Amino acid sequence: MAKGIGEFLLETAGEAVAEMVLTVLACALLAGLVLIAYLSWSFSPRLSVAGAGLLSLFLAHGAWGTFRDRAKGRRRRGIAAVTTAGFTLTAVTAVFLVLYAGGCGCL
Numbered sequence: 001m002a003k004g005i006g007e008f009l010l011e012t013a014g015e016a017v018a019e020m021v022l023t024v025l026a027c028a029l030l031a032g033l034v035l036i037a038y039l040s041w042s043f044s045p046r047l048s049v050a051g052a053g054l055l056s057l058f059l060a061h062g063a064w065g066t067f068r069d070r071a072k073g074r075r076r077r078g079i080a081a082v083t084t085a086g087f088t089l090t091a092v093t094a095v096f097l098v099l100y101a102g103g104c105g106c107l
Contacts, residue, residue: 026100029093062087 040048062083065076076084 022100030101
């Protein structure tokens with residue numbers, strides 16, 4: 001019985017530490033994104049807006065490539081593969097921030 005309680009406490013402590021590490025990582029990522037946006041805007045607002053527009057087009061093309069029906073047996077090549085991977089990475093990062101950045105206290 002003591003062994004079961006010890007395993008439960010160890011698992012609970014491990015989950016608490018993992019949750020804390022993920023929250024700190026999410027806060028650091030969010031702070032980095034805010035810093036990049038601030039520095040970009042302070043350097044050149046026009047280039048920041050142009051960069052945001054290009055990033056939006058990149059992500060829109062990736063989303064289109066992700067959700068459209070491909071011909072059977074055809075793989076993505078070239079720019080379609082890059083934009084699809086970029087969109088997927090951005091979507092996963094957004095989900096990570098939604099789940100863990102809310103508890104960082106900086107919002």
